[in-house]
Amino acid sequence: MLDSLARLPLSVQTFGLLTLSNIFMTYAWYGHLKSLADRPWWVAALISWGIALFEYLLQVPANRIGYAGGFSLAQLKIAQEVITLSVFIPFAVFAMGQPLKLDYLWAGLCLVGAVYFIFRS
Template sequence: MRTIVLLIISNVFMTFAWYAHLKNLQNRHWLIAVVVSWGIAFFEYLVQVPANRIGYRGSFSLAQLKITQEVITLAVFVPFAVLYMGAPLKLDYLWAGFCLAGAVYFIFR
């Protein structure tokens, strides 16, 4: 469970590092966005690296860690896109979730 919680926290940082500059720093030079994103990504790595180490030493294989991270990424990205960035909620997110559910099934069976 620690791995999952840490990966969720990590993905929140990652999503902001990768995409928030599109909204918040749109009128700034791209190098400013890079520096800010790197600063946010630093905190993402402080959580992500321990999460993967705990999971890998525990009960997750490398492939299971990756698929778990992808599911969490979608679960974090959709609310971020809709609530923070103002993107419309689309059925495509649901279909992507079904595809990831299939990936989870095959990697954990």
């Protein structure tokens, strides 16, 4: 499997792993608000830490692959923020039942600007 991953383009490896890691992290950070609402906070924290372990097992290699492959630290961080919003909005709407807001669009457009400026050179 790792051999198959290594054959993918660098950007797919980096941003694909960052996307997967962010899915885990979003559930670790916010999923307990709905699914474990009736449990003590420390139970939610322990379960979230367990989920976050999988996030780190994807995020650390993603950043190492991207950085070694020529992405700058700033590019990796801005890309992570875009991925975070891209994962968070569907999570908030579909998993948590939050209303879709126009503010998500404005935040996304600001991040598009950030991506443009950080990747233009």
